[in-house]
Structure formats: C-alpha cells, structure tokens
Amino acid sequence: MKLGVIGAGAWGTALAQVAARGDAPVTLWAREPDVVSAINDIHENTGFLPGVRLSPTIRATDRLDDLAICDALLIVVPAQHVRSVLEQSDIGDKPLILCAKGIEAGTKRLVSDIAGEVHPQSPLAVLSGPTFAHEVAAGLPTAVTLACADESLGAALSDRIASATFRTYASTDVIGAEIGGAVKNVLAIACGVVEGAGLGLNARAALIARGFAEMTRFGLARGARAETLAGLAGLGDLVLTCSSTNSRNFSLGVGLGQGIAASALLSDRKTVAEGAATAPVLREAAHEAGIEMPLTEAVCALLDGAPLDAVMDALLQRPLRHEGV
C-alpha cells in the first residue's frame, strides 16, 4: 500500500518517517516550497521538525496532483485548513487517515464530518493518541488508537503503519478518537495556565481528572464510547499534553498563566496550537447541547482577555457537586 501524507508540519513529517520504515516510498505534500526543497535536498524538515534526519525514500512535493499514485492518504494539516486542502485534492475513493485534532470553527464539524462532506466516496479512519512528533520521528516507543468503522480496512492500515515502536490499537469508534484529541488540546491550555500561574501540582491533577469528566460528558453526548475516551486518544493524550512544555497548547497556557495576552502569544505563530481555535467552537457546541464544560469556559475567557483572578474565582466558587460524570 503506497502512502501519501498531506501536510508537512511536525506531525505530518513524523508520520511520513513512520510510513517510510523499511525504505518504503512515501509522497509528502508540503505547502511551503522551502520545506519541499529542504526535505528533498537535505532530508530534513528544517522549518517544522528540525534536527531529524528523514528517510531518503520520502519525496516532498507542493503539487497535490502528485498524490494520485498513492493508495491511501494521511491528512495532517491543522483542523481549520482540512476543508480547503481537501477541496483542492482529487482524492477519488482513496481511504483517508485523519490525523488533525480539532473542531472546525463556524461549522462545529469534526474532521471526519468535513472529510465525509468533501469526499463522500472515501472510507475514513482516525489516528490519534499521545504522540509528540519529535519522539515518534526518533523512533521512541509510542502507541495510538487507529479507529475505522470498517474493521478490515482498519486492520490493513494497521498492517502498513504499525511497527514495534509505533503500536496501533484498533477501534471502530471514529468519533470517540476524534473528540478525545480535540478536547484534550483545550484542557492542555488550562493545565499550562496552572503551571504558568504557579497554582501547584494538586491543581494540575484536579484539572486533569475534572477535565477528563468534561471530555467524557461531551464525548458521550456526541456518541463516543467511554472506553475510547479512557484510552490512548482521550486520557492518554490528555496526560501527555497536560504535563509538558513540549505541547504547544500547554505552552500557550503557560504564557496565559504568566499574564501574557493571548493576542501576543498567538500573533506570528508558525506552529499550530489547535486548542485556541477549538475552545470557542467547543464551548458553543456544549451550550447548544446543554453540556456543562466549566474548564473549556475558563480557557475561552482567558483567550478573550479576562483576568486570571476573575476566571479562577468563577471556577472555585462553583457549587460543590457529585463527582460522577
């Protein structure tokens, strides 16, 4: 199975490296011509994944037409750009493995909804889990959820992608895998705020646990399965990104917690912090469905410029409640 990757940020590049194991040919579409030439000329994505020597069997291109030779495509552009890139791509009925973690602003669509609308003939899978790109590219042990409604396609994709150090766990819960990845980015911002404001480790642990309850409430209401949310794509990724400044979302939160304005933190960013775009649309979706998401509300307030003291007071003065989801 020839794999192509659309999106040559840190994650698309790391996944191309995974797909190129054993010197398999991989076509990697990048938006930026300098990224294309760096990958083809010196086998390094100096822009988005510096310091990693890439397999010479990865061929970068800035022409989406060059992906026509592939049998399946990994879609790894940020969630807010998936629709426009898919609209420009002649995909036919190739299987798509969706790897972005976010919800589309305005439409409130999950990435699988967008792909289903733009390319209804393509079978869909979602790859999600605790996966810092530079660790995956370095071949460090990693495990992900690979969710696909069609179990035999899921198994074929796993056969092609998995290795001893990149373990795929099969699931048929596409929505659950997506919601886990999208919501954890918002919660990672909140955890970064706790770190940046020096609120302590107890607060961080409380936030992870109550954030997981919040993710579960939203996920179950949207048809996700509890076991998926408690797995790699939900809790696993939440724990990873709530504990390290390697997470762009966590780092954004650290800045907010230190009192730096969101506008200053987000302007001129080259890399993506998906949670900043997902938070307001997640809040809107939760309001519409009557689901309480106080931590998401708090992140939205901070992104909108509310003072941290006021946001913390609002959270800490919420009525005491039963612990269940």
Ligand SMILES: NC(=O)C1=CN([C@@H]2O[C@H](COP(=O)(O)OP(=O)(O)OC[C@H]3O[C@@H](n4cnc5c(N)ncnc54)[C@H](O)[C@@H]3O)[C@@H](O)[C@H]2O)C=CC1
């Ligand atoms: N970096 C990581 O460790 C992981 C990232 N992800 C997810 O993968 C997705 C991509 O993230 P990264 O590869 O980290 O990106 P990145 O932050 O390394 O790079 C930004 C990417 O956005 C692309 N981009 C910017 N403007 C665009 C536009 N108008 N149209 C199309 N593409 C545009 C750039 O070409 C580049 O590929 C995100 O949804 C992220 O949450 C998932 C797992 C791990």
Ligand SMILES: O=C(CO)COP(=O)(O)O
């Ligand atoms: O999704 C990720 C790891 O699983 C990467 O997290 P950030 O986008 O916050 O860096």
